[in-house]
Amino acid sequence: MSLAPAPPAYLEIRDVVKDFGSGSLAVNHVSLDIHKGEIFALLGSSGCGKTTLLRMLAGFEVPTQGTILLDGQNLAGLPPYLRPINMMFQSYALFPHLTVWENVAFGLKREGMPRANIAERVEAMLKLVQLQKYGKRKPHQLSGGQQQRVALARSLAKRPQLMLLDEPLGALDKKLREETQVELANIIREVGVTCVMVTHDQEEAMTMATRIAVMSEGKILQVGTPGEIYETPTTRFVADFIGSVNLMDGKVVVDEPDFVEIDCVYCRHRVGHGITGNVGMDVAVAVRPEKIRLSRTRPDGEVNHVKGTVRDRSYFGSFTVYILELEGGRRLKVSESNVDRHRADAPAAGEVAWATWPDTAQVVLTQ
């Protein structure tokens, strides 16, 4: 983490609530500070309130409570068409009766910009997304990836102070999505616009965003850089939601200055990084599958390993996932990257193996 002083917030979301009257709050007292030039991702599964929050920023929904400030200006009461904010819609919402050129020019014409300037700006935008040759086409004559770029050009054309992205890559297939993630993030950084994006795809959030807010049931559970969210989740939900994880319930049994030991049903954890706890405290230990190694022989010592039977082995090319069944039926997920081309001693299904992990691998969760 950097030690530089935090820049002042550019977009301030202050205790925003949205109540649709359905019994639970769609957005439940959310406060966020987003800095200038940031790509900020709201990550959560569908129905978690992320899209509602985004729509309140755009002005399509009115907060039940709370304020939203953009560069110090309160957005309350401003209709969407007066906000210096543009949105890239989920599945793009391109105007089907207008050409690519007219789609990009639409917002500029509404501003009353002179014709010559519009032409210049549209050309620049189409160049930015590498669609100069496609200006005369209609949206339905473009591929999904090209439509996505038109949508991007259209939302950037007015040089918004804030850009909103609603599932920007959701409509693309996997391969194209991976390529586009990087490209899209590069274009946004090149333009330097502050972005808030909504996604349910953690990979998308991880690769594109500078910071991520994980949302569930209208609340923000954790805000942090992708690395922080992944390596130091603060709750079971976040640990489980981002990537895959082995969660084990246990009790703190030893509390020494430089380590603690936690007793779980199948094994004893020794956690060596700076945590403190009280003996007898109920905690959960989270270990990511890729931090676990498998070996055929019993490791030394009494902590941080567990014996089991390989039940399943799935080969993914760059890595292999093992499902280890512990005594008593619990399953442990282990992911080993395939550094060698053909590992000779890889445990096969049905074989007994020990899973082992270093004392820096675990995250101890109290909630």
Next chain:
Amino acid sequence: MSHRPLATSFFDRMHAHPLFRKHGRKAVIVVPYVWLLIFFLFPFFIILRMSLTDMEGVVIQPILQFKEGILSLAINVNHYLFILKDDLYGKTYLSSMRYAAITTFWCLFIGYPFSYFMARARPTAQPGLLMMVMLPFWTSFLLRVYAWKGLLTEGGWVCRLLVALHVDDLLVRLDLIPSQGLFMNTPFSLTIGMVYTYLPFMILPLYATLSKMDLRLLEAAADLGATPWVGFWKITVPLSKAGIIAGSMLVFIPCIGEYVIPELLGGPRTLMIGRVLWDEFFSNNDWPMAASVAVVVILLIIVPLAFFNKYQAEATEVRT
């Protein structure tokens, strides 16, 4: 029981039959075409043939004759020439077009906002609203047109209301009615009757296109700085063009040939081709002349229809 076939019902077996598989689709298409062939194309040729001959008394002359070993073809285009010469027909046709256009305009003017708000109403309310548009179809069209007679005639409550609101002064000034308080058998009563009758034909296609519209497009327009009014004209109206054209054609084309409404609500000043046709057939009893007029009307209606079809084809191309 040893072995049950997979397809058991009659329809299953029918569908599985090789003959059905091969020709089933064609059969479905062919049936309506045969229907049109027998009840439209064939009568049309009878009319066409009739228009090219003369009548002797009440007998229509044959067009092909085989007399004394000579095959003779007697085509008479005099009726068509007469249509061109006598400006009654041209005038009537133009007048029909005018009334059809006026009716289409008012149907669009009233029907568009109606369809718009119907399409934007709560989804649960929409079937009810749609039902109310369709409900008049449950009573006879003739009765409904007759009812207007009672409403517009002197003493009818619509008549009294219009007089009380001094609408009749305005209508006199616009030369739509001859004098105050006299609404029946005028261009005004004819237009009211036609707009009333054809309004659902405008509303239904408009509703169909407007309710299918992706409302996020309006959000996108608003997001890009378009006020709701601008969004309506730049997005909603262009995207409902197919519905506007379909509705206009559904109103305009039958209005040109409309006979019943002009007969019941029209007057001496409202020339419509349908009435001229009736007169030629049944008052003058000049069937070949009437047939010629009918052929010309059909040909003239085909022009807007062809335009409509061309547009439809383009519209479907855009949507896919």
